[in-house]
Amino acid sequence: xxxxxxxxxxxxxxxxxxxxxxxxxxxxxxxxxxxxxxxxxxxxxxxxxxxxxxxxxxxxxxxxxxxxxxxxxxxxxxxxxxxxxxxxxxxxxxxxxxxxxxxxxxxxxxxxxxxxxxxxxxxxxxxxxxxxxxxxxxxxxxxxxxxxxxxxxxxxxxxxxxxxxxxxxxxxxxxxxxxxxxxxxxxxxxxxxxxxxxxxxxxxxxxxxxxxxxxxxxxxxxxxxxxxxxxxxxxxx
Amino acid sequence: xxxxxxxxxxxxxxxxxxxxxxxxxxxxxxxxxxxxxxxxxxxxxxxxxxxxxxxxxxxxxxxxxxxxxxxxxxxxxxxxxxxxxxxxxxxxxxxxxxxxxxxxxxxxxxxxxxxxxxxxxxxxxxxxxxxxxxxxxxxxxxxxxxxxxxxxxxxxxxxxxxxxxxxxxxxxxxxxxxxxxxxxxxxxxxxxxxxxxxxxxxxxxxxxxxxxxxxxxxxxxxxxxxxxxxxxxxxxxxxxxxxxxxxxxxxxxxxxxxxxxxxxxxxxxxxxxxxxxxxxxxxxxxxxxxxxxxxxxxxxxxx
Ligand SMILES: Nc1ncnc2c1ncn2[C@@H]1O[C@H](COP(=O)(O)OP(=O)(O)OP(=O)(O)O)[C@@H](O)[C@H]1O
Ligand SMILES: [Mg+2]
Numbered sequence: 001x002x003x004x005x006x007x008x009x010x011x012x013x014x015x016x017x018x019x020x021x022x023x024x025x026x027x028x029x030x031x032x033x034x035x036x037x038x039x040x041x042x043x044x045x046x047x048x049x050x051x052x053x054x055x056x057x058x059x060x061x062x063x064x065x066x067x068x069x070x071x072x073x074x075x076x077x078x079x080x081x082x083x084x085x086x087x088x089x090x091x092x093x094x095x096x097x098x099x100x101x102x103x104x105x106x107x108x109x110x111x112x113x114x115x116x117x118x119x120x121x122x123x124x125x126x127x128x129x130x131x132x133x134x135x136x137x138x139x140x141x142x143x144x145x146x147x148x149x150x151x152x153x154x155x156x157x158x159x160x161x162x163x164x165x166x167x168x169x170x171x172x173x174x175x176x177x178x179x180x181x182x183x184x185x186x187x188x189x190x191x192x193x194x195x196x197x198x199x200x201x202x203x204x205x206x207x208x209x210x211x212x213x214x215x216x217x218x219x220x221x222x223x224x225x226x227x228x229x230x231x232x233x234x235x236x237x
Numbered sequence: 238x239x240x241x242x243x244x245x246x247x248x249x250x251x252x253x254x255x256x257x258x259x260x261x262x263x264x265x266x267x268x269x270x271x272x273x274x275x276x277x278x279x280x281x282x283x284x285x286x287x288x289x290x291x292x293x294x295x296x297x298x299x300x301x302x303x304x305x306x307x308x309x310x311x312x313x314x315x316x317x318x319x320x321x322x323x324x325x326x327x328x329x330x331x332x333x334x335x336x337x338x339x340x341x342x343x344x345x346x347x348x349x350x351x352x353x354x355x356x357x358x359x360x361x362x363x364x365x366x367x368x369x370x371x372x373x374x375x376x377x378x379x380x381x382x383x384x385x386x387x388x389x390x391x392x393x394x395x396x397x398x399x400x401x402x403x404x405x406x407x408x409x410x411x412x413x414x415x416x417x418x419x420x421x422x423x424x425x426x427x428x429x430x431x432x433x434x435x436x437x438x439x440x441x442x443x444x445x446x447x448x449x450x451x452x453x454x455x456x457x458x459x460x461x462x463x464x465x466x467x468x469x470x471x472x473x474x475x476x477x478x479x480x481x482x483x484x485x486x487x488x489x490x491x492x493x494x495x496x497x498x499x500x501x502x503x504x505x506x507x508x509x510x511x512x513x514x515x516x517x518x519x520x521x522x523x524x525x526x527x528x529x530x531x532x533x534x535x536x537x538x539x540x
Contacts, residue, residue: 048428074430086425088418099418102411102431151430 001026001187002047002078002155007056007066009039009046016042017053018211024155029181029188031198031219033232034208040191041083043208044157047189048080049073060155077154081161083191085144089133093124096132096143100150110150117146120176138169145173149180155187156180162194170194174201195232199223207232239381244505248498250389250458253396256493257451258474259481260403261320261444263489266478267420268440269332271339275323275346276448277471283316283449284466285354287456288363301368305391312453313446319350320445321438329434347467354464364461392454399450400490403443407486416440420484469513473500476520482533491531495519 002024009017016039024030034040045051047058049070058066065073079100088096097117101110118125121142127135135143141161148156158177162170174197181188192198199205202219207228215225222228258280265273290308299307327342371387407413418426419436427433455470456462477496481488496516503515523530 050424050427069432070424070427071430071432074428079430080428082425082428086422086428088421088425090421091414091417095414095417098411099414099426099429099431102415102429147429 001061002189003057003059004043004047005057005059007043007046007053007058009042009051009053011042016211017046020056020208020211020213022206022213024187024189026154026187027181027185028203029177029190029201031190031192031202031205032208033192033195033198033205033228035193035231038208039211040208041159042211044080044082044159044189044191047073047078047157074151074153078157079148079151079153079155080157081141081144081148081159083159083163085137085140087132087135087140087143087147089131091132092129093127093132093135093143094129096147097124097150100147113150113152117149120149120179121146138165138173141165141169141173142176145176145180149184149186153186155189158188158190160192160194161190162192162197170197177201195228196223199228239376239379239383240505242375243381243383244501245498246383246385246389248501249494250392250497251501252494252497253392254451254454254458254470254493255474255477255496256490257396257399257447257454258470259477259489259493260486261448262475262478263481263483263486264416264440264444267484267486268416268437269328269339271328271336271343272475273328273444274340274343274471275327275350276444277467277469277474278347278350279316279320279323279445279467280448280452280455280470280474281354281462281464281467282319282350283312283445283452284455284462285358285363285452285464286312286315286449287453288365288462291365291368291456295365304368309450309453312449316449316452317442317446320441320448323350324438324441329437347471351464351467358464360464362461362463365456367460368457388457392458395450395454399447403447404486406443412436412439472520473513473516476516476523479528480519480523480530482530485530485532488530488532 004020004022007017007020008015020043032040042051046053049065049068053066056066057064060076060078063076065076088099097114098110101113123139124142124146127139132143145161161173177188178201180186190198199219199222205217205219205222206213207215215222215228258276261276262273265271287308290311294304294307323346327346328339331338331342369388369391373385375383407416415426415431415436418431419433423433455466473496474493477492478489480495481492496519499515499519500512504512
């Protein structure tokens with residue numbers, strides 16, 4: 001479904017991604033783990049068209065998208081819940097959600113979609129008229145995922161949904177991610193530093209080190225891998 | 238007292254013009270963080286398109302309300318095209334370059350527009366006869382009769398209608414929501430499928446069409462214009478936007494009203510020769526003592 005081939009992405013002279021190739025098949029949950037600064041967010045932003053790769057191609061459902069504009073990539077079916085959540089703090093929860101459906105220009109009825117998001121994350125329903133900036137970190141994360149779902153994506157990119165969130169909420173969010181994949185049939189490409197959780201959830205996974213993919217395999221294989229245990233899983237990961 | 242009431246009426250009328258222009262300054266600042274110094278000249282263009290349309294329609298036998306409507310629509314449409322073009326030519330290519338670049342480009346555009354009108358329309362003033370005549374008189378038995386002209390009522394009502402429509406657009410529609418999202422985080426907006434470039438273009442289109450209405454009202458109110466009117470009106474409207482809190486839409490409307498009132502009161506009670514000084518003094522005082530303006534947000538979000 002998504003085929004990332006030999007991507008090189010730069011920030012000025014700094015090279016953030018070195019010859020990265022990753023495949024995500026339809027219906028899968030694929031996780032990408034890696035330390036701070038490994039280039040995980042850069043990769044998602046490259047898929048979303050915010051960063052343009054200097055070399056390599058990205059093919060989504062048979063179409064080259066590496067030169068496409070970000071808003072068009074969303075229309076093709078890829079949406080993202082970015083690192084740091086980036087909620088519109090001055091807009092209400094409901095407005096944040098409605099923004100996610102802006103790609104449908106001809107008065108599409110988004111109320112039903114909002115209802116589905118509220119079923120997935122009931123807290124958001126209680127906070128409907130509250131400004132996004134007043135939500136807790138966990139609630140903001142749910143809102144960010146919900147907002148990305150409003151575009152009815154075929155593939156959802158999630159950048160560190162567990163970042164800075166209480167363990168109890170993290171569990172809830174991971175359950176929701178699984179739900180989104182199994183019930184809503186959305187393919188998921190998940191970026192995480194919380195390696196244990198990400199690998200448990202994943203069908204397949206990749207490890208990114210200094211902008212390079214070093215290990216790949218099924219989630220279970222990687223959980224058992226000695227190097228990964230040493231580098232990412234020990235000490236509670 | 239009657240004299241004060243008269244000044245109040247005049248001030249509100251003038252404030253309508255400034256408020257409509259100020260919205261353009263504040264919207265553009267809100268979305269791309271620059272002061273569009275050519276906006277005053279967009280207003281001037283709107284005034285010229287209006288006066289030319291009035292002169293043309295004056296030759297026909299169309300009824301007055303229709304003439305007003307047609308002129309309004311024509312000047313909104315054409316002025317919006319100018320605003321859109323200015324953004325595409327002078328600002329869009331500079332997006333992402335250093336902060337002063339679009340500002341310098343805006344000053345350049347301002348000169349270009351003035352010279353263009355000067356060459357195309359001549360340097361002399363253009364005038365029309367009063368179009369909306371008639372008035373109401375109050376306090377007839379006192380020694381100062383307060384006059385509220387039909388034109389003033391027309392201007393204030395039109396302004397209120399436009400502001401209401403505009404507020405609805407910004408707060409309730411997809412377009413307005415996208416516009417507010419882009420103000421806060423353009424990258425995130427584009428990740429949601431919002432066409433950021435188009436949203437910015439629409440901002441210029443809206444700002445320019447509101448300014449053109451101000452231009453048409455200026456033509457009706459003063460009856461005479463030249464290619465230079467954009468400068469003063471522009472600075473006063475800019476002051477209004479700063480006073481209201483740059484980036485704040487209700488602030489721009491409020492600021493416009495206050496600047497209109499200050500100017501009229503100043504000329505009524507202090508000196509009409511130095512009335513333009515009033516606006517500049519307000520600008521300086523605002524910038525020094527409360528740079529975030531009356532309704533501005535002191536949040537440090539735009540870095
Ligand atoms: N806007 C930028 N300008 C310059 N360098 C950048 C920029 N964004 C990221 N980098 C650099 O690119 C590299 C990869 O950063 P990236 O944010 O993709 O890492 P990450 O794996 O997402 O890290 P984290 O887990 O901390 O989010 C880092 O060395 C970082 O310093
Ligand atoms: Mg990151």
